[in-house]
Amino acid sequence: MDLFRHRRASSVGLPALVLLIAATGCSPADDNTPTSVPRPGAKATKLCRNLDKSLPREVDGLDREDPEPRSALTAGWGSPAIILRCGVSRPAKMVDPKVADGSDPDAIGGGVNGVGWLMEERDDGSTRFTSAQRLVYVEVTVEPGRDTSSVLVDLAGAIKKAVPEGIAD
Numbered sequence: 001m002d003l004f005r006h007r008r009a010s011s012v013g014l015p016a017l018v019l020l021i022a023a024t025g026c027s028p029a030d031d032n033t034p035t036s037v038p039r040p041g042a043k044a045t046k047l048c049r050n051l052d053k054s055l056p057r058e059v060d061g062l063d064r065e066d067p068e069p070r071s072a073l074t075a076g077w078g079s080p081a082i083i084l085r086c087g088v089s090r091p092a093k094m095v096d097p098k099v100a101d102g103s104d105p106d107a108i109g110g111g112v113n114g115v116g117w118l119m120e121e122r123d124d125g126s127t128r129f130t131s132a133q134r135l136v137y138v139e140v141t142v143e144p145g146r147d148t149s150s151v152l153v154d155l156a157g158a159i160k161k162a163v164p165e166g167i168a169d
Contacts, residue, residue, distance in 0.1 A: 035067035035074050040087030041169065044136040048073045048086035051138065051162035055084070059154040060146065081143045082151055088139045090168060091130050094118050112149065117121035119148075131159060135166040 004103040030053055052072040057064050058132065062078035108119045109132065116132035125144030128148055129152065142148050 009064055031128070034069065035076070035083055035085065037069060037071045038073050038085050038087035038089075040073075040136065043167070044087045045073070047136045047163050051086050051136075052160060054158040054162045056154055056158060062148045078143075081146055083141045085139045085141075086136060087165075088130065088137045090116040090137055091118060091120070094122060094130065094132065113160075115152070115156045115159050117152065130164070133167070134159065134163045135168055136163050137168050138163065 004126055035155060038048075041104050049072045053076060055064070055075050055156045059077040059082055062081050065076050067076045067083055068139060073086050075086075109117065110117055115134070118132055120128045120130075120140075122128055127142045127144075127148055129140045129142070129148070131139075140151065142151055
């Protein structure tokens with residue numbers, strides 16, 4: 001797709017565009033930070049595409065607003081309240097023995113509605129969850145201050161439907 005084929009030079013349009021960018025750049029709702037798209041193998045990509053088709057339109061009361069760049073491997077709700085990435089690498093803390101015995105305060109394991117999760121508190125105050133015991137790792141990042149339990153409840157059905165239990169490669 002040629003993104004520039006409709007570009008036209010305009011002495012009036014350019015200043016208006018610069019003004020619009022400057023105004024929205026100062027807005028607290030400007031959350032267009034690019035989301036890193038995972039690059040899993042073909043098998044995992046197929047599972048992630050199936051997951052994308054099963055994801056709910058709303059999570060924790062927020063409408064789906066996918067991040068940039070658009071991909072079947074990423075999804076979002078709110079802006080940027082909740083970001084899902086499918087096909088991520090296994091987190092190092094998932095195999096760290098300090099997590100398994102509960103001695104790592106920044107990472108905890110648990111389950112919600114039949115989906116196991118590793119929960120990690122991040123330096124920026126957000127919480128990152130990575131699915132466990134599924135054929136592909138699904139990562140969900142939730143902004144600080146949001147109730148994470150309803151997020152995981154809302155996503156559990158789609159993950160159980162699209163990503164079978166097992167050990168990811």
